[in-house]
Amino acid sequence: MKFSTRTDVQAPHDFVFASVSDFEYFERQALRRGVKLRRTDGFGARGQGVAWTGEFTYRGRQREAEAQVAQFDPGTFYTIEGTTGGLEVxxxxxxxxxxxRRSRLxxxxxxxxQTLSARLLVxxxxxxxxxxxxxxxxxxxxYGAKLADRHAARAV
Known part of the structure; x- marks a missing residue:
């Protein structure tokens, strides 16, 4: 099952890509939401090979997940592949x-x-x-509007 969307952001391409690939920012956001997250590749790297393990509660059960950056083309795109409970994401x-001054995200x-229980969930x-x-x-x-606001605040 696939979800996809796009939005136009009133900010330069470099700013938008730097923001969406700021993995440390997203790690802090996950920790604030109660996810127990641990980086398994070492800190500071940005690019292919960055990896995490985590624990979180979903539908009343404790779940574990693993994820890693599988592809990273600086300035263009990245792909994160992960697994949790028989589900590949x-x-x-x-x-x-x-x-x-405008980008498309x-x-x-x-x-x-990958398992029967995951099939039932999907x-x-x-x-x-x-x-x-x-x-x-x-x-x-x-999120795109927030990026545009952050860029506008930086430019002033």
């Missing part, structure tokens, strides 16, 4: 310059079940796909 982020998430998600797609699109659009 691929997350892709791509940034395209539309002009000097594209994100997609692909869920592939099946239940398919029933709510319309609602989940709208929520995903809204969150990406809000």
């Amino acid at each position: 691929t997350y892709r982020v791509e940034v395209i310059a539309l002009s000097r 594209m994100m997609s998430i692909d869920l592939r079940p 099946q239940s998600l398919k029933l709510a796909k319309g609602n989940l797609s709208r929520r995903f699109e809204t969150r990406v659009a809000e």
Whole structure:
């Protein structure tokens, strides 16, 4: 099952890509939300090979996850591949310059079940796909607006 969306951001390409590939920022956000996250490749690196393990609570159960940056093309895109509970997840982020001050941010998430319980989870998600797609699109659009605001505040 795949979710994908895109949004245009009123900020330069380099700023947008630097922001969406700031893994340390996203690590801090996950920790604030109660995820027990640990970087397994060492700190400071940005690019292919960056890896994490984590524990989080979902639907009342403690879950474990592993993820790593599988592809990283500086300034263009990156792909994170991960596994959790029999579910393989691929997350892709791509940034395209539309002009000097405007960029297009594209994100997609692909869920592939590997076990029966994961298939049941994905099946239940398919029933709510319309609602989940709208929520995903809204969150990406809000993130794009936040990036534009951060860039505007920096430029002043």
